[in-house]
Amino acid sequence: MPGLDDLYREIILDHYRSPRNRGELETPPAAKAEGFNPLCGDEIVVYVATETNNDGDEVVSDIAIGGQGCSISQASASMMSAAVKGKTLTEVANLTSSLKSMMSIEVEGTDAAVDSDVSLGDLQALSGVVKFPVRIKCATLAWNTLAEAVTPTD
Amino acid sequence: MTVVAGLDVATIKADFPILNQDRAGSDGKPSRLIYLDSASSSQKPRQVIDAMSSYYENSNANVNRGAYSLAVEATDLLEGARQRIASFIGAPSSNEIIFTKNATEAMNLVARSWGGTNLGPDDAVLITEMEHHANIVPWQILAAEKGFAIRWIPLTEDGQLDLTDLDRLLDGVSLVGVSAMSNVLGTLNPVRRIADAAHAAGAIVLVDAAQLVPHVPTNVVDLGADLLAFTGHKLLGPTGVGVLWGRAELLDSMPPFLGGGDMILDVRKDGFTTNSLPHKFEAGTPPIAEIVGLGAAVDYLSNLGMDAVRAHEVSLTAYAMRTLREVVGEDLVIHGPAEPAARGGVLSMKVGAAHPHDVSQVLDQHGIAVRAGHHCAKPLMRVLGVNATTRASLYIYNDEADVDQLAEALVEARDFFTL
Ligand SMILES: Cc1ncc(COP(=O)(O)O)c(C=O)c1O
Numbered sequence: 001m002p003g004l005d006d007l008y009r010e011i012i013l014d015h016y017r018s019p020r021n022r023g024e025l026e027t028p029p030a031a032k033a034e035g036f037n038p039l040c041g042d043e044i045v046v047y048v049a050t051e052t053n054n055d056g057d058e059v060v061s062d063i064a065i066g067g068q069g070c071s072i073s074q075a076s077a078s079m080m081s082a083a084v085k086g087k088t089l090t091e092v093a094n095l096t097s098s099l100k101s102m103m104s105i106e107v108e109g110t111d112a113a114v115d116s117d118v119s120l121g122d123l124q125a126l127s128g129v130v131k132f133p134v135r136i137k138c139a140t141l142a143w144n145t146l147a148e149a150v151t152p153t154d
Numbered sequence: 155m156t157v158v159a160g161l162d163v164a165t166i167k168a169d170f171p172i173l174n175q176d177r178a179g180s181d182g183k184p185s186r187l188i189y190l191d192s193a194s195s196s197q198k199p200r201q202v203i204d205a206m207s208s209y210y211e212n213s214n215a216n217v218n219r220g221a222y223s224l225a226v227e228a229t230d231l232l233e234g235a236r237q238r239i240a241s242f243i244g245a246p247s248s249n250e251i252i253f254t255k256n257a258t259e260a261m262n263l264v265a266r267s268w269g270g271t272n273l274g275p276d277d278a279v280l281i282t283e284m285e286h287h288a289n290i291v292p293w294q295i296l297a298a299e300k301g302f303a304i305r306w307i308p309l310t311e312d313g314q315l316d317l318t319d320l321d322r323l324l325d326g327v328s329l330v331g332v333s334a335m336s337n338v339l340g341t342l343n344p345v346r347r348i349a350d351a352a353h354a355a356g357a358i359v360l361v362d363a364a365q366l367v368p369h370v371p372t373n374v375v376d377l378g379a380d381l382l383a384f385t386g387h388k389l390l391g392p393t394g395v396g397v398l399w400g401r402a403e404l405l406d407s408m409p410p411f412l413g414g415g416d417m418i419l420d421v422r423k424d425g426f427t428t429n430s431l432p433h434k435f436e437a438g439t440p441p442i443a444e445i446v447g448l449g450a451a452v453d454y455l456s457n458l459g460m461d462a463v464r465a466h467e468v469s470l471t472a473y474a475m476r477t478l479r480e481v482v483g484e485d486l487v488i489h490g491p492a493e494p495a496a497r498g499g500v501l502s503m504k505v506g507a508a509h510p511h512d513v514s515q516v517l518d519q520h521g522i523a524v525r526a527g528h529h530c531a532k533p534l535m536r537v538l539g540v541n542a543t544t545r546a547s548l549y550i551y552n553d554e555a556d557v558d559q560l561a562e563a564l565v566e567a568r569d570f571f572t573l
Contacts, residue, residue, distance in 0.1 A: 003519070040526060040527045041532065070509035
């Protein structure tokens, strides 16, 4: 059985203890989505504001995280909020695919070449989660919720 | 040391193969399972496992159909189990024991069959804030069709039912659904008192006894129940079998739930005639080996004596509440009644700032199995103001040493996740 240190890396505990970008954004202009983990009752709220940059791409201009959850879901959400700020939605989608493939989740429509180009940075610390399969859902909850928030509803 | 009032736990433990195996621990060292999740599903003694394999090896045939001796033998095994299960819960007749898939199916049967014929827009069903989803959602599904109201008995601060307004709540109610023992708080509810009030108001009473029957001597008549549901796998028995008990006249008045083989006396092109109890509610081939296994489980508990089982759990629960508070300290909250005699051995905890998921992960590293989550009682979680709890639940094979190890591991989890 893998040890606790594989799961709870120092960076993860740091983000859990001092979560970044906690709070709310006004909706609209920001978009909001709620995610639930039906297994454990955790819930997460992602607020995300976007604007169009000079190249005509949509960029994450601000993000805030609400809700409650375990250390893995909270740390993953916090790291995500730090990682996606200032990124285009395409970059965010690629980052999400890289993270999911690190979690051994098959992602449709991505090619491996794109994934290996994306640097996960601190998010690499979540790699230990894959050894604890029941916790993968905790790690991906924020990312799925963000994807829902930035997907146009109409 | 392992003899806690009433039971010889060391001897009992020896009967459970899964508790006597070395499992790989986090440090690579083999360790024994410390199983503290019996409220979710109990472990099974050798006697139950053997009864099931013996059935398959020596007596397997379909029941109620064949005229050959093997089929008769299988039928006798099944009906023998039905009789022993009936006497285990004080049922006046074994015809009142209906085998279902689990407690959930038993309560859905009641909602569909009784509720489907007796509930309309002007009616109301009264349940409690501590019900399991299995005694909530079937009523919500039916209410969406029939338009009746669902009312809720609220809770007091220490997790008991607040019966102050019971008479007002009962006004116009046709069925009361109440859990006899909460799977989250351990609360033992005053079913008899509620049943008497319900009957005076003209309502019938469905008791969710999924947690009661495995742990507390149960007599359906003394409880004042009209219908009562429980599940085999929490009772040392296998998964795949549950029981609905009902008063014979009431069951007789209810239409069948599922249609098919065994539940009919005759089928013509223009209709069918239902079979008598219990077959009327047992369509199709039943889970025969599972029923035989549940019969063996009931024998096992009868041999121990349910009074001794209850005495063991009260004393171990008292020990656990005391020890956990002492060892873990101020930042441990145990939800539910403070008095061990008023509750079962279900300890839903808040461990400092640590999230239940993280707590159970740390405990798992020590081979300790507990449940983290909402325990299929989300309305109750909302009342408690939490998303999840860490739940340790005790049974006949647990002893003080298990509790001591739990306490130590909880301290480690708390310290690891202290903000
Ligand atoms: C109080 C209570 N009712 C009903 C159930 C449902 O049991 P089953 O899942 O076996 O149908 C459970 C167990 O989860 C329970 O604890």
